[in-house]
Each structure stands twice: as C-alpha cells, then as structure tokens.
Amino acid sequence: MAKIMILNGSPRAPKSNSKRYAALFAKYCSIACTYFEISKSNHAALRSEMEKYSDVLFVFPLYADALPVGFLNFLKFLENNPPTRKPVVSILINCGFFEYNQNEIAVRMMRLFCRQNHYALGSVLMLGSGEAILDSPFQFLAAAKIKQLAASIVSRSYRVFHVTMPLTRKLFQLASTYYWVQYGKKFGVTKKQMQTMEIESAGEVRSDLGH
Amino acid sequence: MKLILSDRPIHVALPDDENIRYFNLSALKISNCVGCFGCWTKTPGRCVIRDDATKVYPVIAQSDEVLYVSHVKYGGYDSVMKTMLERAIPIQQAFIRIFKGETHHVQRAVALKQATIVAYGELTEEEKDIFTRLIARNAYNMSFASYNVLFVEESKIDETVEKIVRTWQKS
Ligand SMILES: Cc1cc2nc3c(=O)[nH]c(=O)nc-3n(C[C@H](O)[C@H](O)[C@H](O)COP(=O)(O)O)c2cc1C
Secondary structure: OOOEEEEEOOOOHHHOHHHHHHHHHHHHOOOOEEEEEOOOOOHHHHHHHHOOOOEEEEEEEOEOOEOOHHHHHHHHHHHHOOOOOOOEEEEEEEOOOOOHHHHHHHHHHHHHHHHHHOOOEEEEEEEOOOOOHHHOOOHHHHHHHHHHHHHHHHOOOOOEEEEOOOOOHHHHHHHHHHHHHHHHHOOOOOHHHHOOOOOOOOOOOOOOOOO | OEEEEEOOOOOOOOOOOOOEEEEEHHHOOOOOOOOOOHHHHOOOOOOOOOOOHHHHHHHHHHOOEEEEEEEEEOOEEOHHHHHHHHOOHHHEEEEEEEEOOEEEEEEOOOOOEEEEEEEEOOOOHHHHHHHHHHHHHHHHHOOEEEEEEEEOOHHHHHHHHHHHHHHHHHO
C-alpha cells in the first residue's frame, strides 16, 4: 500500500518553514503521510522506518546554495547504511530569495544522490521567497502548488513544479525589508542596527591556528 | 588579507606573513548553523554560537584572496567545509539587494575576493559540472569578484596550495 514518509531536513525543523510546508502537504495528500524531523541522533531509526514506505518526501531549505549540512550528513548515512527497500524520493525545497531557480543546484545534487544510490526520483517542487510566502497574501499560491505536488506523487505522474511570489524584484525587496524589520523589532533591534557594516572582530586569530 | 581554509591539514611551509591566514577546519570545533537568524536580527554581525567559527568568518570577510580546499560530495562541498560556510552568514545583512539581476543579501564590510577552490575526491564529469556551477552561484553570495575551480587528486593538494601561495607572495 502506498504510504508517504515526510522527512524534514531543516536545521531548525521544529520551528521551520519546512514544517509548515510539510503540514500543507499532509493536509492535501489523499494517502497516509507520516512526518519526521531529521536530527543528528535519529539517522538509524529513520532509515529503519523508511523501509515501511513507498515514497519519501524530503522537505528542506536551501543553505549556501546547496543542501543544509545536517541533511547532507543524513544522505551520507543512507549511502553507508542503505534501507533494504528503497522508496521513491520526492523533494520540496524552499529558498529565501525570490528566484525559485536558485534551488536548482541543490536539486541536481539530490538527483545525483538518487542515481548513485539507486532511488527513483519522483516529483520536485522548488519554492522561491520561501521564508515569507506563507505569511503573505500569496500563501494560496504555495498551497496550490503543494496540492499539485501531492497529487502527482499519489498518481505516480511525477513532475517538476515551481512557485514564487508574483512580484517584481523591486517589490520583493521592499516586502522582504518590511519582513526583516519586523523580525528585528521582536528583539528590540532597529533597522539601523541590523544594517551595521561591522562584523565582530576575529580577536586573537593566529595564523597557525589549526596547524 | 589572504586566507587558506581547508578541510584537511595542509603540509606546506607557509610564509611568515601575518596577512596570510590558514585554518585547518578539521582541527576546529564548529557546530552546525541552527538557522536562528540571530546574526541578522538579534546581535547583527555576530553569531550566537560561540565556537571556533567566530574566529573564521571575520577573516573570510577581510580577505581579498581566498583559497578553499574541500572534498566534494554529491557535487557540493562535503560536510566540514559546508559547516563553516553556513556559519559565515553573519557577514551578510538580512536585507536584500538586486545584484546581477537576482535577489541577494547586502554584504557587511566584506572585501571583494579572488577565490580559488581546490576540490578533491573521485569525481565524475557530472559532479565536477555541478560543483563548478555551485561555485558560480556562491560567487554572487560570497563576494567572489573572480574564481577558479581546480579539481586535483588528494595527493596533489599540498603542491597545488604551495603554487598558489607562491603567486600571492609575488603580488
Ligand atoms: C545558513 C543559511 C544559509 C542560507 N542560504 C540561502 C541561500 O543560499 N539562498 C537562499 O535563497 N536562501 C538561503 N537561506 C534562507 C533559507 O533557505 C530560508 O530562510 C528558508 O525559508 C528556511 O527554511 P526552513 O525554515 O524550513 O529552515 C539560508 C539560510 C541560512 C540560515
């Protein structure tokens, strides 16, 4: 029977956007989904659990143009400790920047992982403006794509989807400035303070550190 | 400032020059970024995790030549280098600018860099292609004015680093 395992690869999984995207996916998916968060200490347990599922959906953010390192470490664990039964792997990736296609390198890395490790690749959804879209008037656009992603996995007619805010870059820039100013306010930090050009000093850096 | 950041020890006699810094990341204690955005919104320019990464990212910011040595996995940096690069976001602001037609972050006081990336591992052509494109994307986010990606065998790393450092001394 088809069953989907949703695996959240965000470093801040319990408080992540990925968690909210995963919840939308489970809500719209017509077959049973079970949600898990990848942590440093649960790789083996997740690998064993994975054997019970026909499909896995990895939900994770873009980090420095690639996969977050904790998630990369989980993939390396799977490579060294493969499950006896391999599910079809689908992907829901989100990035903070406006352009959904900034996720493409990370998706290529995932394709390569799947090929090298003999997992079939299912559907892919690349989300741009993923840090803020769920709290914007464009939440419904992200939700609609997630619904399509779920339907494609259920019907096994795999596809690549993408979505971002329907704004010009200039407007996105304004909207994101507002978003971050509000974020700083929660900590009593002003826009001006957030705009500091200063980076903490390296302190006692010695050129031989690490020799 | 010139910086060598490596995920393995480099056995090269480095010139006695305080402007050349070297970090062997495999000998440092650096934990994963937790994505809290504290370095943008709470203590701007400063990471809340007070481990060895806080000694490295200020030097990344100040350097106009960087030499990164990393093993490659699935076409990206392997874990040691990737962990450090993720911890370097305090050198950027939360705010967005439009750069080369795309949205990217405003940089704080970060020097423009000439970057050389020495990549090693048993790599297919596809992995090399993904990695080269990754560096092209990094260039926008990490202030690389120009970059050069060198794929070398692990046994050739030291001599490659030595050659590059020699060109720094001439300049
Ligand atoms: C260390 C770090 C690196 C990031 N790198 C990128 C990046 O290269 N490109 C991008 O568009 N967003 C980047 N982001 C933003 C995240 O992808 C974005 O905030 C996302 O919504 C986080 O999802 P999550 O809450 O599920 O973890 C980065 C965030 C962090 C903390």
